[in-house]
Amino acid sequence: MSVERALEGVGTFLDDRLHGARGVRVLLRKVFPDHWSFLLGEIILYSFIILLLTGTFLTLWFQPSMTDVIYHGSYIPLRGVRMSEAYASTLNISFDVRGGLLMREIHHWAADLFMAAIMAHMIRVFFTGAYRKPREINWLIGIVLFTLGMFEGLFGYSLPDDLLSGAGLRITEGILQSLPIVGTYLAFFLFGGPFPGHEIIPRLYILHVLVIPGLILALVTVHLFLMFHQKHTQMPGKGRTNTNVVGSPMYPYFMAKTGAFFFFTFAALALAATFAQINPIWLYGPYNPVAMSAGSQPDFYMGALEGSLRMFPAWQWVMFGHTWAFNVFVPALLPLGIIFGGAAIWPFLEQWITGDRSEHHLNDRPRNAPTRTALGIAMITFYGVLWAEGANDIIANHLDISLYLTTWIARVAWLVAPILAYIITKRICLGLQRKDRHLLEHGVETGIIRQLPGGEFIEETRPVDEEALAVLTSRSELPPLPSLEAAEGEVPPPGMRGALGKVRERLYNVVTESVPLPESHGNGHGNGHALEAVGADEHGQGSLPAGTGTEQRGGQDQH
Amino acid sequence: MSDTNSPGQPDSGNSGELSWPEYLTGGESRGAVPPGAQAAEPEGHAAPHRVIGTPPPAVARKLLAADGGGISRETVRELPAEPDDPRRAKRVEKLVAACFLVAGLAGLAFMVFYGTIGVGSITNVLHSNLALGGSMALMFLLLGIGTVLWVRHLMPTVELAEDRHPMAATPQERAAFKETFQEGAEASQFVKRPIIRRSLIAATIPMAVAPIFLLRDMGPLPGTSLDTTVWRKGLRLLVYGTGRPISAAEFNSPGALISVGPEGYLDNDNAMAKAAVSLIKFRPGELVYGPPARPGGPSVRDKVVPNWTVDNIVAYSKICTHLGCPAALYEQTTHRILCPCHQSTFLATEGAKVIFGPATRPLPQLPIGVDSEGYLIATGPFNEPVGPSFWERS
Structure with missing residues (x-):
């Protein structure tokens, strides 16, 4: 066939020059494990690509200039209004460039999706323990990418110089000014003088279209390269171990699936942009420092910062002739610092506590790491309270309660809710573990009631199948704490002595709290407590007593 | 390529038998494995590196292990070429083609x-x-659906x-790396000649700071x-929006609030920021007055300065x-007065003191008076x- 010959020709040409046949062949067969949650990371990548494509389109018309102009374009309500060139050119893109509004809206929705997908992906990675050795570096890169994404988004939506985003810049300036010692200087250098000046939009523009996307692109590349090099983690399942990767090969399966996923992401964003209006800057009007509307909200990923600023008490000192604006710089830096810093430290802290320095490629089920899961939920709750407080005026309005009450609720919930979330989540995880243990010990209830010769009624159970068995029994083995191995009265080994050792021992007990698996996790064993009759076969096949195996399954089919 | 399983990379070089990628290349890649690495790899891995997961892995494993390096390309086929259910495949084929065709039409419609x-x-x-958005979404959606089907x-x-x-690399590989690195460091003379080292480090500091x-x-x-602001004694208060001066007589409905700016600066964003x-007008008796301000002295917090108001009109920043x-x-x-950004709330009758929210200071009061024509003016900054x-x- 001529296609085949043409392909062979191209292949030969490339291989003669690049020696690709061997490496690329292996690449084509690279195995990708499958799980729906692994797609979250792909959403990030694809929304980033869509951001680059639509963003490039927007730069063809956008003028990053704060020069005053009088608007004469197609949007009649604003004709004759004084505004910056940046705002006028954004109106121009929206009303006078075909497809301009669509691209603007896809761009904005894609930015929100990008951040939302980053959060979802981070949550997935955290709860499955996929950040553990050897993937700590990628976890840290992810945190940096999240932070960069926040700045990229903030700078991006500030560019149109509309009333809403101008207020965002004003707040940015206020936060910078509040920083001790350097604050005023930083603000003056960033804005090129007093607020708003004429420099900030061009400066944000170059950061938004070149510097930060360049950094994101570089880090995404490293992130993907490391993922590729270390191979993807996998969910527990039959035949999946810590030393293999089970899945379908890259070519053609993964390539086709991921291609489809790109189309779906683009389709979802196009649908959102068509039917759900976002950032209608023509309704907000151009920025002016005197006006502001009620219900002003930043984009969702800045909501936690906004909420933090809203709920923090009015604490401020004048000491040594200087103003310490704790009411600004503490809420601006501390809560997100706790979340990002905590996330960055956690993998290493966990390693120190558990002493577990081994590689983990098989993901944990969240219930099997109750403390980690509880901590994660507590952090999400912490973030969620701040985030909700960022929209407290909207909440107060819709629920018809006092605005101040919402703030007070947030002030209390900020401290209490994470603790409650921790306790509840840990209980739920341990409960789920007990349920798993019950399944392993007693098998799956079939709903079939049998009468024994003695007259006793029992419910038939059947053993869990092999796939479920592999999932249920999958646990990360943790090394015992050195001092726990030492017998009573012996001197604990070095590293476990002193206050730090004591702390570690206590934390170890908290972190490793778990419901143990049954002694022999022999498969479910038929009737009730008939463990002795089964002989605890590892794979639960063959040695089941009559009437518990296929017969029972047949019985289930009839129901 | 980065795949650690690719032949020629040390960690895939199990001794004793050929891993899956290698048997296809006739084992030639073993030459690329450093001798030390091979010796260090533990024995084991009776099974080849890759096996077919379904149908049962045991079959495939046996087949590969029996043939070892002598196996020929034709006998192993990891990816079957026939779909699982040929009859359904025929139906799906038409469906997929329909999806792609309609996607193409949607793309054409976009251009139209x-x-x-x-x-x-x-x-x-x-x-x-x-x-445009609808046709674009339809195009991508159908491309995605078709591909998934x-x-x-x-x-x-x-x-x-x-x-x-x-x-982790093997200890031998690490040792070899260390040796190579040290050889390089020694050959560069960087360690041996501290004057070069120190002067280079000294030079990089200005390079980084410049x-x-x-x-x-x-x-x-x-x-x-x-x-400071641009406000000074004698500047008229102009209504923001119309740009006209305002007199105390005009601004006579209690409860009203208008935005004003200094004469000559209304279009100057830096100044107006x-x-x-x-400007707020109150009913008589609503304002809570403090003592009058002395020139240059501080005003009393949380109270309205009486001599900075005109006829129950107060001006706050x-x-x-x-x-x-x-x-x-x-x-x-x-x-x-409520700030919509973070809900700091100020009580206008009592010197705009903070009654809720994160703000710590009252809104400063601007001293105002009336000029000879009856218009409101600032009587000071x-x-x-x-x-x-x-x-x-x-």
């Missing part, structure tokens, strides 16, 4: 809509956005297993510019003392910096 629906008015933009129902189900190897100097001209130094003022947003919302009945806190503020 681009050409036929103009923009330039709100209605046109609305139609254009619906048509194709993968799920036409491509045979297959699951492969690939071995993982520890990320670019920071370049940033100096990004903005002027703040100086005392944050302490600090000088914007809210509009710039929120929390983060600088315009404190633009005013509730007439409770006399509360603000007596403290307006807007958010900053380090140098005392």
Whole structure:
């Protein structure tokens, strides 16, 4: 066939020059494990690509200039209004460039999706323990990418110089000014003088279209390269171990699936942009420092910062002739610092506590790491309270309660809710573990009631199948704490002595709290407590007593 | 390529038998494995690196292990070429093709809509956005659906297993790396000749610091510019929006709030960002007065300065003392000024003192009076910096 010959020709040409046949062949067969949650990371990548494509389109018309102009374009309500060139050119893109509004809206929705997908992906990675050795570096890169994404988004939506985003810049300036010692200087250098000046939009523009996307692109590349090099983690399942990767090969399966996923992401964003209006800057009007509307909200990923600023008490000192604006710089830096810093430290802290320095490629089920899961939920709750407080005026309005009450609720919930979330989540995880243990010990209830010769009624159970068995029994083995191995009265080994050792021992007990698996996790064993009759076969096949195996399954089919 | 399983990379070089990728290349890649690495690898791995997961792995493993390196290309086929259910495959084939065809049509429609629906008015933009966005979404959606149907129902189900190897290199490899690194360091003389080393380090410090100097001209130094606004004695208060001066007689409905700015600066955003003022008219008896201000002296907090008002009209800075947003919302009945950004709330009758929210200071009061023509004027500048806190503020 001529296609085949043409392909062979191209292949030969490339291989003669690049020696690709061997490496690329292996690449084509690279195995990708499958799980729906692994797609979250792909959403990030694809929304980033869509951001680059639509963003490039927007730069063809956008003028990053704060020069005053009088608007004469197609949007009649604003004709004759004084505004910056940046705002006028954004109106121009929206009303006078075909497809301009669509691209603007896809761009904005894609930015929100990008951040939302980053959060979802981070949550997935955290709860499955996929950040553990050897993937700590990628976890840290992810945190940096999240932070960069926040700045990229903030700078991006500030560019149109509309009333809403101008207020965002004003707040940015206020936060910078509040920083001790350097604050005023930083603000003056960033804005090129007093607020708003004429420099900030061009400066944000170059950061938004070149510097930060360049950094994101570089880090995404490293992130993907490391993922590729270390191979993807996998969910527990039959035949999946810590030393293999089970899945379908890259070519053609993964390539086709991921291609489809790109189309779906683009389709979802196009649908959102068509039917759900976002950032209608023509309704907000151009920025002016005197006006502001009620219900002003930043984009969702800045909501936690906004909420933090809203709920923090009015604490401020004048000491040594200087103003310490704790009411600004503490809420601006501390809560997100706790979340990002905590996330960055956690993998290493966990390693120190558990002493577990081994590689983990098989993901944990969240219930099997109750403390980690509880901590994660507590952090999400912490973030969620701040985030909700960022929209407290909207909440107060819709629920018809006092605005101040919402703030007070947030002030209390900020401290209490994470603790409650921790306790509840840990209980739920341990409960789920007990349920798993019950399944392993007693098998799956079939709903079939049998009468024994003695007259006793029992419910038939059947053993869990092999796939479920592999999932249920999958646990990360943790090394015992050195001092726990030492017998009573012996001197604990070095590293476990002193206050730090004591702390570690206590934390170890908290972190490793778990419901143990049954002694022999022999498969479910038929009737009730008939463990002795089964002989605890590892794979639960063959040695089941009559009437518990296929017969029972047949019985289930009839129901 | 980065795949650690690729032949020729040390960690795939198990001794004793050929791993899966190698038997196809006739084992030639073993030459690329450093001798030390091979010797260090533990024995074991009776199974080859890759096996077919379904159908049962045991079969495939046996087949590969029996043939070892002598196996020929034709006998092993990891990916089956026939779909699992040929009859359904035929149906799905048509469905996939239909998806792709309609996707193509949607793409054509996009171009037609681009050409036929103009923009330039709100209605046109609305139609254009619906048509372009809808056709674009349909195109991508059908491409995605078609591809997924194709993968799920036409491509045979297959699951492969690939071995993982520890990320860490073997001790031998590490030792070899260390040796190479040290040889390089020694050959460079960097260690042996400290004067070169130290002078190089000394030179890099200015190199790193110099670019920071370049940033100096990004903005002027703040100086005392944050302490003052453009307000000064005699400037008229102009209504923001109309630009007209206002007299106390005109501004006579109690409960009203208007934004005003200094004469000559209404279109100056830099000036207005600090000088914007809210002018509020009260009923007699509503205001809680403190002692009159002495020239140059500090005003009393949480009280209205009586000699800075005109006929129950008070002027407060509009710039929120929390983060600088315009404190633009005013509730007439409770006399509360609310900043919509972070909900700092100021009580207008009592010197705009903070009654809720994160702001720490009242909105400064502007001294106002009346000029010879009866228009409201400033009788002096603000007596403290307006807007958010900053380090140098005392």
